């Protein structure tokens with residue numbers, strides 16, 4: 185069967201500190217994968233590396249993204265090819281308005297596919313439509329990117345951008361953190377609305393409550409830079425109940441034996 | 443003492459008669475004081491107090507010609523016209539090198555109460571008026587100013603009568619067009635009578651095929667009580683050009699003066715602003731932006747003196763330096779014992795966009811008074827890598843993302859320009875500059891492709 189994403193033995197470091205120590209992960213179109221794991225285990229690092237953050241150096245391994253060598257692409261080309269990262273901590277960009285930011289993003293993608301820029305009225309219509317999906321306040325559109333947005337507004341803004349860019353693989357890095365219950369529902373519903381049989385989602389979260397809305401097909405546990413456990417949706421419930429200790433012990437013991 | 447200055451002193455001593463012949467009245471009268479002030483002096487060199495990174499000596503050292511005999515140099519003015527501000531071209535004054543170009547259109551469009559004319563002609567036709575003002579703000583203690591005063595034969599005289607408010611900006615275009623390396627001494631005198639109001643947009647352009655030139659520019663601004671002046675000065679010259687501009691402002695009670703110096707394209711540029719706030723309840727805004735790439739060198743220096751109570755001054759200078767561009771900013775605020783209740787702020791923020799760009803900054807506060815609110819700050823940093831990466835993940839190419847961040851950084855300075863049409867024009871020029879259309883006005887591609 186065709187794979188959308190295939191990560192093989194991925195190692196990545198920052199300076200001489202190795203953070204990802206051999207990640208293997210395969211995702212097919214239409215699937216939702218949840219990645220859970222204790223703080224500092226490398227979840228955000230994995231998403232950053234997939235998105236092409238130059239802070240991290242890939243020292244070993246391969247990533248294929250619908251047949252492309254993902255690691256050889258610039259971050260912008262990864263985006264054009266359909267990868268989207270919803271940041272755990274969306275970045276504030278003072279002085280760059282949301283409108284200019286999105287227009288640049290939309291037109292850059294069109295240009296990548298040799299298409300002319302989007303006419304202004306069409307662009308504004310697109311913005312309106314996509315804002316509605318996450319009920320993003322109109323007033324935020326005229327402000328600088330994420331500047332002065334509340335935590336929840338930033339997360340909604342991420343999903344709004346995802347809606348505009350229509351990626352085939354979305355990585356949602358703790359998109360649920362900072363959201364109140366209503367916002368969580370709205371954002372999760374937004375994600376579900378954007379789901380098609382052809383695209384896939386990686387949901388990074390600490391909590392079952394997001395997974396109540398966005399039902400995962402597969403749940404992975406990342407610990408100390410490795411995926412140490414993979415299971416079905418029930419794994420998330422088990423973690424919620426028992427915490428990570430049993431996984432940690434198990435993984436650390438295997439580590440000792442090795 | 444040998445130095446760059448000598449060749450000019452010699453030239454002056456040998457050509458005094460010709461220089462006087464090409465000018466008039468007060469301009470000639472002050473030459474002799476200027477000559478005396480330069481005796482035994484030299485031009486500032488790097489490392490001199492206030493000239494840490496810029497050598498005026500080196501700038502003036504080449505063997506430069508002077509157009510003492512007022513030969514009309516050919517210049518295709520029309521080709522530079524597209525650099526004009528849209529919709530405000532009805533009030534357009536042009537200098538080609540150091541010569542004012544008379545224009546019937548300008549004359550016909552000038553409202554009553556406003557004079558814009560050749561300074562040499564004004565010195566001849568309105569001697570008492572020019573006598574009263576010329577050289578009163580500029581200081582002959584500054585060798586650059588003395589040199590300019592000794593040699594300048596023409597320039598622009600702007601006078602706004604009491605209570606007259608000009609409703610649209612006046613545009614001054616300085617065109618450099620010379621077949622041989624030349625020194626261009628130019629003089630600007632702006633007099634605002636009580637309650638007068640004026641906005642000026644100045645553009646420096648180097649014509650295609652011009653040889654290198656050194657512009658020596660002394661601007662005197664006399665802001666009468668309650669008067670208001672906005673100046674936006676945009677330099678778009680070329681890498682082989684040098685500019686030494688010295689602006690002197692005298693402010694009287696209630697005057698409101700805002701000056702922005704925007705260096706978009708240049709070779710070596712040094713701008714000095716000396717503001718003497720003599721009046722109470724004055725507002726002074728000094729702003730500047732510098733966008734440097736290649737080997738451009740941009741040095742701004744400000745000196746704001748508060749000598750009367752209850753006045754405010756604000757300074758904001760921002761630099762973005764790429765490649766091997768060098769920037770310098772030295773600014774001082776002096777609050778004298780006679781100036782309680784002063785508010786004076788100064789801020790200098792810079793971005794080094796490449797590892798080889800350099801910035802030197804030295805802010806200074808000298809306060810001889812307890813009843814003041816003053817602050818100053820200077821920061822130099824890099825483009826925000828996190829923001830760049832974030833933009834890239836949204837598909838915005840890195841180069842464009844860099845440009846957008848630089849534009850955003852400059853927005854604060856652009857917003858200090860008060861006249862809408864001028865502000866929009868500047869925003870557009872900055873955008874183009876950052877987008878890499880940096881062929882500069884040397885071949886005027888920047889302007890010609892815009893329409």
Ligand SMILES: Nc1ncnc2c1ncn2[C@@H]1O[C@H](COP(=O)(O)OP(=O)(O)OP(=O)(O)O)[C@@H](O)[C@H]1O
Nearest residue numbers: 198203221222223224225226227228229230239272
């Ligand atoms: N820029 C950085 N510099 C140094 N260390 C880093 C950097 N980014 C991440 N790390 C380290 O890498 C490890 C993994 O961090 P990462 O952010 O990927 O964890 P995480 O699983 O996302 O944790 P959390 O659940 O808290 O979000 C941590 O030990 C962290 O300190």
Ligand SMILES: [Mg+2]
Nearest residue numbers: 227228229272
């Ligand atoms: Mg994380």
